Amino acid sequence: MTPTQEEQVHQEKKTVAVLGAGTMGSGIATVMARAGHRTFLYDVSEDNLKRGVASVHGFFDKSVSLGKLTGEAGEAAKGALVATTRLADLAACDVVVEAVFEDLGLKKQLWGELDEIVPDTTLFHTNTSTLSVTGIASGSRLPERVVGTHYCNPAPLMKLVEVADGRHTADWAHKATVEFLSSLGKTSVSTKDRPGFIVNRFLIPWENDCIRALEAGAGTVESIDAAVPGALGHPMGPFRLLDIVGMDIHQQVATRLYEQLRDPRFFPPPMVGRMVSAGDLGRKTGRGFYTYDDTRLFGS
Numbered sequence: 293m294t295p296t297q298e299e300q301v302h303q304e305k306k307t308v309a310v311l312g313a314g315t316m317g318s319g320i321a322t323v324m325a326r327a328g329h330r331t332f333l334y335d336v337s338e339d340n341l342k343r344g345v346a347s348v349h350g351f352f353d354k355s356v357s358l359g360k361l362t363g364e365a366g367e368a369a370k371g372a373l374v375a376t377t378r379l380a381d382l383a384a385c386d387v388v389v390e391a392v393f394e395d396l397g398l399k400k401q402l403w404g405e406l407d408e409i410v411p412d413t414t415l416f417h418t419n420t421s422t423l424s425v426t427g428i429a430s431g432s433r434l435p436e437r438v439v440g441t442h443y444c445n446p447a448p449l450m451k452l453v454e455v456a457d458g459r460h461t462a463d464w465a466h467k468a469t470v471e472f473l474s475s476l477g478k479t480s481v482s483t484k485d486r487p488g489f490i491v492n493r494f495l496i497p498w499e500n501d502c503i504r505a506l507e508a509g510a511g512t513v514e515s516i517d518a519a520v521p522g523a524l525g526h527p528m529g530p531f532r533l534l535d536i537v538g539m540d541i542h543q544q545v546a547t548r549l550y551e552q553l554r555d556p557r558f559f560p561p562p563m564v565g566r567m568v569s570a571g572d573l574g575r576k577t578g579r580g581f582y583t584y585d586d587t588r589l590f591g592s
């Protein structure tokens with residue numbers, strides 16, 4: 293049985309950090325703060341940090357208005373979040389979750405810098421979608437503490453997290469990771485350090501197929517979004533989901549997986565490139581397949 297939001301607030305408190313305040317980082321920070329952990333949200337961009345914090349706060353305000361959290365618990369969760377642009381502020385963290393740009397050099401560099409700041413017992417989690425966990429772990433002098441934790445988007449709502457060990461991940465780090473995720477109310481599935489893990493091997497070709505169906509005129513954005521979840525039991529349609537994921541991220545993930553797997557089903561259809569060139573990235577830019585007044589990253 294997974295804990296309710298209220299029960300999570302009373303569990304053992306840790307100090308955690310999330311690196312990157314974008315779509316995934318702010319979603320993961322929401323999960324951590326909701327569980328009562330003191331949560332540092334770190335980004336190099338002040339603007340992205342502000343938007344990330346607004347997204348987290350917006351999610352808790354909505355949870356209170358829907359009666360999913362008491363007003364007191366909502367305020368406590370907001371109070372647990374600390375925004376920072378200083379890596380040195382993360383010195384007391386028990387767990388660090390990395391959700392910065394999908395760039396191997398950047399991810400490795402952050403682990404190397406954090407090695408000098410946090411205790412040797414701190415767990416390093418990476419939310420990479422397409423890079424090798426082993427490769428990212430090589431940035432740390434202690435690769436045994438690095439574990440891949442691939443959250444589904446939107447992270448505060450989706451229960452599944454894929455857990456992928458690198459070649460040098462220690463058993464203690466894997467076990468502590470699974471226990472930690474369980475305490476957050478997440479269901480973890482262990483997978484291998486392979487391109488796309490489990491979920492993106494299916495999700496990316498499926499999203500591409502839906503875009504191809506749209507390009508072929510098989511249906512409209514609205515009709516495909518109505519038909520596909522209705523038929524397959526998904527919580528939302530492919531275009532609503534892509535607007536949350538971000539077309540830039542979809543393009544990057546699909547291209548990287550194509551490059552590694554050489555399977556044409558992963559190659560992004562031409563519409564993806566046109567939308568990215570036009571800046572129609574989805575919710576984060578206010579326009580994707582749909583238009584949005586509220587550019588907070590998730591939750592409303």
Ligand SMILES: NC(=O)c1ccc[n+]([C@@H]2O[C@H](COP(=O)([O-])OP(=O)(O)OC[C@H]3O[C@@H](n4cnc5c(N)ncnc54)[C@H](O)[C@@H]3O)[C@@H](O)[C@H]2O)c1
Nearest residue numbers: 312313314315316335336337340391392393420421445537
């Ligand atoms: N979007 C998705 O659906 C999704 C799902 C699962 C995993 N992921 C993975 O999660 C990671 C983040 O993706 P996203 O969609 O949140 O990206 P995003 O572009 O929305 O956010 C990335 C954030 O990282 C910040 N950043 C860049 N360099 C930094 C640095 N040196 N230090 C701190 N912050 C830095 C940026 O300012 C930005 O706010 C990627 O590895 C991606 O592959 C994405």
